[in-house]
Amino acid sequence: MIAFVITTIVCFITYLFLTTGSATADSDILGLWSQYEIIFGVVLSVISGVIARTIFVKESKRMANPAKWFIFLGYLVGPFFIGMAKANFDVAYRVITGKINPGIVRISPDLKTDLGITMLANSITLTPGTLTVDIDENKNDLYIHWINVKKEALEKKPVDCKYICGSFPKWIRRIAE
Secondary structure, three states: OHHHHHHHHHHHHHHHHHOOOOOOOOOOEOOOEOHHHHHHHHHHHHHHHHHHHHHHOOOOOHHHOHHHHHHHHHHHHHHHHHHHHHHHHHHHHHHHHOOOEOEEEEEOOOOOOHHHHHHHHHHHHHOOOEEEEEEEOOOOEEEEEEOEOOHHHHOOOOEOHHHHHOOHHHHHHHHHO
């Protein structure tokens, strides 16, 4: 029950944050949301809480800790944003010059939780030039399509995470494990 409540509250706060300022002048709450948006947000959050309660908050209830959310925001604003910006420039360079060497590689990030693996897979997929293709659930290895497979990265099997996702696993370990 606690997992459902925590997940629903986080979903509702996220919904409120994303819809701030979309109210009309005639029916608003605090000048930011309409009453219909609040009702829709509560319904949507309850549905999300039912669906995602076992993914978001497991037995340890680690993600109920507010400090983890501040670390998560630091990860998004810091390493993830910088990694995404660098990847955008790299992909733009490769598109202009045509210097690509695509391939699928396996990485072993040593993450133990489903939330950690999911966060890393999504971070990699959101970063231009990489795409998470598959996850080996037995070993928690990720198979990544990479736009420019480097020869020195292929010398080690599985490929070292630093070539593809930099410090992402270290940050995600602090958040989700």
